């Protein structure tokens with residue numbers, strides 16, 4: 001399965017993720033994209049088929065379990 005992840009180089013050093021549902025962004029000052037994804041996940045982001053910030057992820061989880 002191909003996973004499209006909205007992780008791109010932020011121009012300086014590091015990577016940037018953008019939430020699919022809102023304007024939230026996450027900057028990870030790490031060398032690799034994999035590390036950026038891992039770093040974002042430890043901060044509550046969901047990165048996979050979709051990219052969600054912690055707040056959107058929480059909303060989605062509530063909807064799913066309700």
Ligand SMILES: [Zn+2]
Pocket residue numbers: 019020021022023024052053054055056057
């Ligand atoms: Zn969001």
